[in-house]
Amino acid sequence: MSTGWSTAVVLGRSMAGLAAAAALSRHFSEVVVVEKDPDLDTEQPRPGVGQGHHYHALAQGAVEALERLLPGIIEDLRGAGAVDVPFALGVRFYDAGDWQPNRDLGFVSLNATRGLIEQATAARVRRRPAVRFLGSSRLERLVFDRSDSDRGDGSVCGVEVRRADGALETLTADLVVDCTGRVSKLPEVLVRRGFDPIQQFTLNIGISYTSALFRAPVDTADGFSAVAVLPEPPTKRGGFVARVHEDTWIVSLHTRFERELPRSHQEMLAFAETIEVPDVAAFLRHATLQGEVRSFRKGEAVWRRFDRTERFPDGLLVLGDAIASFNPIFGQGMSVATLQACVLDDVLTERSARGAGLDGISRDYFPAAMAITRAAWGSSTAVDSAYEEVTGDRNPNAAQNTKVMRGLRKLIADDPKLHADMVAVGQMTTPGDRLMTPELIARALAAAEST
Template sequence: MQPKTHAIIMGGSLAGLLSARVLAKHFDRVSIVERDFFPEKPTPRPGIPQSRHLHILLNRGKIILEQLFPGLENELIAAGAPRLAPKSIGWFSPTGWATHFTPDVNDLIMFSRDLLDRQIRRRLTENTNVHFLEGGTVTGLLAKGSGAEVAGVSVRFRDRHNPANINEQNLNADLVVDASGKVSQTPKWLKKLGYEPPQETLINAFVGYATRIYECSGKLSDTAPVFVSTAPPFRTRGGALFPIEGNRWLVSLGGGDRDYPPADEAGFLEFARSLPTPMIYDAIKDAKAIAPVYSYRGTENRLRHYERLPRYPENLVIVGHAVCAFNPVYGQGMTVAGLDAQMLDECLKKQWQRYPAGNLTGFGRDFQQKLAKLHTIPWTFAISQDSRYRGSEGAKPNLATRLTIDYMDLVIKALTTDAKVCQAFLEVLHMIESPAVLLHPKIALKAIAQFTSRETALPSPAQISANDR
C-alpha cells in the first residue's frame, strides 16, 4: 500500500489558500499552518494588515478563482459584493479622463479582502483533505540527513483560549510551500541548512495610502466609482472611491515620494481635496464615516531570486509575496497569487508524468525557474511605475524598462481620446492580453503620434482641474 502524501503550506493568506486548493488534487493531506486564528466573520486579522484597504480583482484573476472555486463569483454577489460595469467607473489617468466607451472586459466584483478570504476558506473546508492549523508560527525547516531535502517544518502553536500555553511540534511533509508573504524567513532558514540565501532586488518609491469606510447615504448614493491615478514625478497623489459589500463605500488615498495621506479626519479630507479632480472630496466631505482612517506604507517591491541559487533543496517551493512582492497600489497581487497556483498545478501534473506520483526530484528548482518567468511582466509593470518617483530607491531600471516607461506614457496619453487604445490598455492591465498587444501597429501608430503632437508634456494639475468634468 502506497504511503499517504502530505503537503504543508506556511501561511493562510490568499496565496496559501489558492495553493491549498491546487495541492488538494495532488496530495492525500494538505495542512495550512497559520499564525493567526481565523475570524468567523469577514473581519480584519493581524496577519493581513493591508486587508482594510482597497482590493481589486483583475479579470484574469476572477477567471482563475472561478475555475478553482466554481460559483465563487455568485457567492460574493449574494454576500453583497457590488458588480460594476467598467463603463460606470471614471478613470482619471495621468493625462486626464480616459475616454468613455463600453470596453470588452468583464464586470468588476468589488468586495473587502476579508469577505473574499472568508468565502475561500469556507470553500476549502469542503475538501476533507485540507486542514487549517491555526495559531501556529513556523520556526524553521526540517531537513533529511545532509540537508539536500526539506522534510517538514517546526511549529510553535499557541492555544486559542490560553495564549501562554505553547506547544512545539515537528510536522513532516513531502512538500513544503512557503506562502508566508514578505515576512518570509526562508532565506534565513536556508542559510542555516548550508544554502546560500537568494539575492534580492528591492525598489521602494515610498508610497503610502490611507483608507476609510463610509456609509452609503446622501451624495455618496449618487456617486460613480472613480479611480484617480498618480502621475509621477509630476503628481504624487491619487485616490479611489468604490462600493463594497454591506452598503458601504471604501475610499483610499495614496501618495508617493513620502507624500503620505494623513490618518486624521481633517488631514484625510484635505488630501482628498488636493487631488486634481474634486469627485472624491465632494462625495465624502459630508458623508458619514463608519470606521477610523487606517494607514499602510509597506509598499516596496521585493523580488527574491530563488531561481538563481546554485544549490536548491528538494521538496520546497516559495509562492506569492514570499518570492515576489509588488507595490499593492497597482492591484496585481491577488491575480498573481492565482497565476502562481495555476503554475503549481501545471508543474505538478508534469512532474507526475515524468516520475511516479510522490517523486518530487528536481521539482522545486524547476518550479522556481518557471515562476520567475511568470512574474516578469507584473514585476516590470510595478517597477516601471515606481521608478518614476524622484525619491525611488533601489535597483534602477535598465534601458529596456526606461524605453517601456517612455512608450507607456504615449499610450496613456492616446487612451484619453481613442477608445481602441483604451480597450487594448485595459485588456493588458487586466492580464487578459499580453503587453505585446500595445505594440500592434494600430496601437503603436496612435501612441507615437502623441510624440509629435504639440502637447507632449503631462498637463499640470491646474490644467487638469480646468478640464475636469
C-alpha cells in the same frame, strides 16, 4: 482528485496560501495550512494581514484564477454582497493625467473588502476534504532530511510549528509551500543551510495608504461603483473610492515619501482636496465615516529570484508575496499569487500524468511562476522608477515607459480594441508584451509627442 502524493504543508493562510491549498488539494491526500493568526471565519481584517484594512482591487486575472481553482467562488462573493462593476462602464479611472473612456469592455469585475475576498476563498477551500487549517500556529523552522548539514544539500521533509500554548509540533510533508508573504525568512534560512544567496531586487517606493469605510448612497459617485485616481510622476497623491457592499464604500488615499498621514475624516478630506481631480474629495464631503481611519506604509517593492539559484532544496516551493511584493496601487498581488497557484496545479498535473515524483519540481515551477512576477514587476517598477526619490534597483525603462504609456492613453480614446488590450494587461489576463510591439510603441511615442 488525489494523485498519490501524501501530505503538503502550506505556510500562511492569506490569499497566496489559500490559492496554493486549493491547487494542492487536487493532488495530495492531505493539505495542512499553517497560520499564526487564529482560524476565524470572519470578514474582519486580522493582524497577520496588515494591508487588510485597505482597498484591494480584485483584478480579472485573480477572478479567473480563483474561479478555475475554486469553481463557484465568484457567485459566493456575489452572494455575500460583493458589488458587480461592469468594466469599464462602472469605473471612473483617471490615469496619469487623462480620464480613460467608459466603454463596455465585456466583463464584470467585483468590488469587495479584502476581508470578504479572503473569507469567501477560505470557506471554499475549507470544503475540500483534503484540507485542514491549523490556526494559531507559527512556523518555527523548516525540517530537512539531513538535520545537521550546512552544505547546501538535503530536502525539506516537514516543518516545526509552535502552537498558541507554546507546544512544538512537527508536521512531515512531501512538499512545503512558503506563502508567508513579504515577511518570509526563507532566503536567510537557505543561506544558513549553505545554499546560495537568493538574488533580490529591491526598490524603495515609499508608498503609504490611508483608508476607511464610509456609508453613502449608491449613486454618490455619479453612478460609478469605483473611482481610481493614479497620478503621473512626479505627482504623488492619488486615491480609490469603491462601493464594496450596498451603501458601504471604502476610500483609500495614497502617497509617496510623506511622513504625516491623515488621521480623521476631516484630514482625509483635506488630503483628497489636494489630489489633481476633485472626485475623491467630492465623495468624502457627502459620506459618513464608519469605524477607524487606518494607515499602512510599504517602503519597498521586493523581488526574490528563486528561479536564478542553481541549488534549491527538494520538497520546497514559494508562492505569492514571499516571492515578490509590488507597489499596491497597481493592484497586482492577488492576481500574481492566484495565477502562480494555477501554475503549481499545472506542474503537478503534468508530473502526475507522466508518473514523475516531486524531485526537481522547483525547476519546473519557478520559471513559469516567475514569468507572472516579471510582468507585474516590469510594469509597476517602470512607473515607480520615474520618481526621483525612489532608490534601489531602478527599472531602466522608466523614461521610455512614461512616454509610451502617455501615448497609449491618448490613442485609446479612438481605439476601443487598444483600450481593451490595455485594460487586459492591467487586469493581468494578457501578457504585457501585447502592448510592447515595435509598431505600437512607435504609434504611442508619436501620439505622446504630438501634444
